Amino acid sequence: MQNKINNTIILDAVRKVGDVFLKDYKKNSIPQTMDELLKQLEDIDTLCLTSLKEDLSSEFPNTPWHIGDEFDTNSQRNPAELEEYWLCDAMDGAIQYLQHIAGWTINLVLIRHGKPFFSIIYDPLANEMFWAKDGEGAFMNNEPLTISRKTDPAVMLAVFDYGHQDKSNNNLNEKIGATVTKLLGNFGIVRNYGPHGLQLAYVGAGRIDMFVQEDIDTYNWIAGLLIAKEAGAEILTTTGTSWKWGSESLLAGQKRSIEKYLQIKSSN
Secondary structure, three states: OOOOOOHHHHHHHHHHHHHHHHHOOOOOOOOOOHHHHHHHHHHHHHHHHHHHHHHHOOOOOOOOEEEOOOOOOHHHHOOOOOOEEEEEEEEEOHHHHHOOOOOOEEEEEEEEOOEEEEEEEEEOOOOEEEEEEOOOOEEEOOEEOOOOOOOOHHHOEEEEEOOOOOOOOOOHHHHHHHHHHHHHHHOOEEEOOOOHHHHHHHHHOOOOOEEEEOOOOHHHHHHHHHHHHHOOOEEEOOOOOEOOOOOOOEEEEOHHHHHHHHHHHHOO
16 A cells, blocks of 8 residues: 555546546437446446556555445445545436436545545536545645635535435435425525535535435445545544545535534424
């Protein structure tokens, strides 16, 4: 395990594969069947991982790769039992990409000692590279990120999201519905944008004031969490406790938005 890492090599590798996808954007036939959808998703994963592994193998010859399966709830409860590894979400928002819709990114995280150490979220359409290193701040295209300073909830933008686990035998759908109702009644602007990591990066950039999700989605969150945290955002659960790997909810944002949400949640 290297004490120092070459930021440029990692960022260039992510940019390279993201730009390959950008070149081919909207050239695929939108999938019409489940078989077509699964095949195109598999092709995205293969292309992305092959490119990243090839470009990073010389700099990180002994660092293994772990593919985050967002449909596997149990695997998201704990980090892998490895001192260091790459955690890759080949394309966050792959459905949008295949449907010819904006809102897709390449996400990559270097995990050390069970925590994100270096994370990257690249949005090729906007030519925006969000990245952060533990203890050293967060950046977008090398410009430091700072969170929102809004104080009036009427002008705050709150976003909600949800994961892919089976919600048929629990009350998650009700929780999500209650969350949306609370947001609509107390924040001026409420949206769901799609790519989890990019929304969290936008929290770090001050574009989104608060992100809330009521189910476990570690693999979709982890790259954006480090970026938001290093930009100054609070990273909690929806009950107000500190977020840790395996937490089954996420509340991330600037201080006043977090305080407002916890206040309205406790009053109901």
